[in-house]
Amino acid sequence: MILHAQLAEDCFVVGRFPLSLLLLMNDARYPWFILVPQRENISEIQQLCPAESHQLMDESCLLSDALREAFGGDRINVAALGNVVGQLHVHHIVRYRTDDAWPMPVWGKFEPIPYVAGVRDTTMEKIAASLSTRRAIFFCKGQTEF
């Protein structure tokens, strides 16, 4: 699968699940992760076959649980929008009542604050560690070929 150029530019690759790449959005305002199912020419969830859509749901739930453990937060916002980037991708954003955009959605509210490398690495390590305590035998950390 070829990752959409905009996602490749805006995000870091954290690792991958059996179906989806896990990306970290380069915006330090929120712990903001994205699942990208590794399938060609898919723009909406219902285009996946049922087994794949169930796998995506499992990966999404596993990620949401791990995000809650790693980052706390008051809410996980889960969304497949794709008005700008056509390739199917599912946002998972940890929201806090104290964050910049609360209670509004985050998209288009503020310019992103790019991570400094140390904070980015810590953020990626936190989610990887939280995933590794779960059914994360299927989660492979780090950049992989795709």
Add this chain to the structure above:
Amino acid sequence: MILHAQLAEDCFVVGRFPLSLLLLMNDARYPWFILVPQRENISEIQQLCPAESHQLMDESCLLSDALREAFGGDRINVAALGNVVGQLHVHHIVRYRTDDAWPMPVWGKFEPIPYVAGVRDTTMEKIAASLSTRRAIFFCKGQTEF
């Protein structure tokens, strides 16, 4: 299940799937539907058991397919946000490149335009008809007890 007062105020009940109520948001700007899993005290998807989350995925995909057939559109936005209403609910919004908010998400952009009764009824009938041509033997049209 008790429907959250805000959802009851903002929406019309279209019918229900085995797991979820199907609501129509009272905003004629967009064909905007909402699935509410009929489970008590659930605020995020990962709190459902795996079988229920797979069922929610199936209902979501079925609805998205039916929305595309009934309303066309350029994109379906699917999102579980819940920053304002805690009860788990999953938005399904048909988006057009020509709609008021495109390409931004719809939440908080504009005041809703309430439906006039005839257009509302037509909108509800269109989605019910599209669902009825699918695996919609499980979709029950109309207000039901919950």
